[in-house]
């Protein structure tokens with residue numbers, strides 16, 4: 719039996735507070751909205767290190783993040799630098815994948831379970847978003863919401879951007 723702990727990164731392990739002003743709230747397209755925000759991820763400070771280390775003693779870390787795949791190398795290096803972990807299981811947003819974060823992470827969970835045969839692994843999950851944690855719970859995965867700042871900061875929708883729904887989030 720393998721036990722996995724799924725970890726979100728932004729606003730969960732990575733303190734992205736300094737990047738929040740870089741989110742372009744006037745942009746409806748997520749790639750555009752989070753372009754500068756994502757580009758500055760290397761400067762994040764780690765958070766919840768003690769919790770991560772304690773959980774890592776009993777559960778293999780797996781990372782589910784909405785970060786674009788193009789930031790794979792930078793993200794892996796950051797995790798290695800701050801958490802001393804070799805992130806060989808990291809699921810990221812593929813180029814052109816516009817799915818909302820809940821749908822994206824649900825699909826990541828399906829992939830993980832498929833890889834390890836559903837009945838042969840136990841999974842717990844940590845994420846800053848309530849809707850993502852609710853999805854995990856609905857899938858029978860114990861989840862805990864841990865956040866560094868208010869998760870709603872990503873969803874402030876500018877006037878005239880009506881088609882940008884709460885589900886079209888990047889972080």
Ligand SMILES: [Mg+2]
Pocket residue numbers: 726727728729730845846847889
């Ligand atoms: Mg997050």
